[in-house]
Amino acid sequence: MSGPKRHRRVALFAVPIVAAIFLTVPAGAAATLTVAQAISSQSGTGTVTGYVVGEPTATNTVRTSGFTGDTALALADSRTETATSRMLYVQITSSYRSSFGLLSNPGRVGTTITVTGTLTAYFSHPGLRSPTAMTAGGTTPTTPPTTPPPTGGTDAYYAAAAGKTGENLKTALHGIISSGVTKLSYDGVWNALKVTDQDPANSANVKLFYSGISRSKSLNGGDSGDWNREHVWAQSHGDFGTSAGPGTDLHHLRPEDVAVNGARGNKDFDNGGTAVSGAPGNYTDSNSWEPRAAVKGDVARMIFYMAVRYEGGDSYPDLEVDDATSSGTAPRMGRVSALLAWNAADPPDAAERNRNQLIYANYQHNRNPFIDHPEWAASIFG
Numbered sequence: 001m002s003g004p005k006r007h008r009r010v011a012l013f014a015v016p017i018v019a020a021i022f023l024t025v026p027a028g029a030a031a032t033l034t035v036a037q038a039i040s041s042q043s044g045t046g047t048v049t050g051y052v053v054g055e056p057t058a059t060n061t062v063r064t065s066g067f068t069g070d071t072a073l074a075l076a077d078s079r080t081e082t083a084t085s086r087m088l089y090v091q092i093t094s095s096y097r098s099s100f101g102l103l104s105n106p107g108r109v110g111t112t113i114t115v116t117g118t119l120t121a122y123f124s125h126p127g128l129r130s131p132t133a134m135t136a137g138g139t140t141p142t143t144p145p146t147t148p149p150p151t152g153g154t155d156a157y158y159a160a161a162a163g164k165t166g167e168n169l170k171t172a173l174h175g176i177i178s179s180g181v182t183k184l185s186y187d188g189v190w191n192a193l194k195v196t197d198q199d200p201a202n203s204a205n206v207k208l209f210y211s212g213i214s215r216s217k218s219l220n221g222g223d224s225g226d227w228n229r230e231h232v233w234a235q236s237h238g239d240f241g242t243s244a245g246p247g248t249d250l251h252h253l254r255p256e257d258v259a260v261n262g263a264r265g266n267k268d269f270d271n272g273g274t275a276v277s278g279a280p281g282n283y284t285d286s287n288s289w290e291p292r293a294a295v296k297g298d299v300a301r302m303i304f305y306m307a308v309r310y311e312g313g314d315s316y317p318d319l320e321v322d323d324a325t326s327s328g329t330a331p332r333m334g335r336v337s338a339l340l341a342w343n344a345a346d347p348p349d350a351a352e353r354n355r356n357q358l359i360y361a362n363y364q365h366n367r368n369p370f371i372d373h374p375e376w377a378a379s380i381f382g
């Protein structure tokens with residue numbers, strides 16, 4: 001497919017768009033299109049599934065609240081999308097307005113719809129006009145959300161750390177991963193986790209971190225059977241709360257079953273204990289938690305990231321690892337000897353690398369260095 005690249009984007013966003021073009025299905029194929037595919041193939045008739053993200057009112061303006069009419073909506077591949085360049089503007093003709101117009105149905109925002117129509121400009125912007133079918137729901141075909149690593153790898157990102165070891169490496173990495181960071185609100189974490197932790201096998205679900213269970217994205221909350229926001233670096237270890245900062249840093253926040261999250265509590269990480277109910281492969285005793293084998297390394301790299309990211313500046317605590325499991329309120333997390341072994345035993349896989357890239361490209365604009373370079377953990381913490 002050689003659809004024209006209609007939009008100029010800053011370099012940060014260039015890589016995901018290239019991937020989207022590679023994924024474009026041939027014109028005329030019956031497959032449901034992603035929004036990115038519909039944007040890059042503006043001709044003929046197509047069926048698109050995407051998240052409703054707002055009401056377009058001008059070429060570069062999409063209202064996300066205070067809707068003014070029922071005649072147009074904007075679709076995106078992510079329900080948290082804010083860049084109009086990654087939205088498809090959909091005309092809502094009269095027969096669909098009572099069901100899909102946002103003035104009448106503001107609750108549509110954040111839900112998926114599937115629409116068939118003519119792929120052509122609307123509001124002088126990539127669009128879909130004269131719909132012949134609009135239905136609620138549909139699984140967005142972006143399964144799983146993938147976004148390849150930066151062109152040329154991450155060497156440029158880590159240039160200031162080149163050749164360094166030990167404390168010098170830690171200092172350099174702290175500077176790199178603390179620069180240009182976008183901090184999320186605690187509310188914003190809900191929607192982000194629905195993207196970063198989407199179940200690769202079911203885009204309507206998130207995959208719970210310790211338990212490995214697939215659960216509906218819509219079951220986020222605080223009741224039994226819900227999933228909530230697990231702080232892998234326990235909040236009480238440094239008492240950083242949930243204001244924007246360490247308490248909302250996606251690099252260590254994961255979806256987990258409410259009861260399993262409660263069982264982990266603020267325990268340090270170490271080997272041993274008895275099996276955890278509802279979380280196969282996890283073990284716990286009075287003061288420590290051993291995650292299942294598939295995420296042992298992920299836990300270690302999250303803890304190492306936090307110790308490097310937070311060094312006492314910006315009124316945040318200086319988080320550090322230690323070799324204890326004392327579960328206190330000091331800004332410490334152990335047990336570093338176990339974490340180093342887990343980092344070696346469970347190296348980063350494609351899913352963990354993809355998550356790091358999603359956070360970098362779409363949310364916080366910083367990376368976890370230990371996913372890109374797991375060998376740096378021993379140099380700094382060994």
Ligand SMILES: [Ca+2]
Nearest residue numbers: 294295298346
């Ligand atoms: Ca792993």
Ligand SMILES: [Ca+2]
Nearest residue numbers: 307310311319
């Ligand atoms: Ca630190």
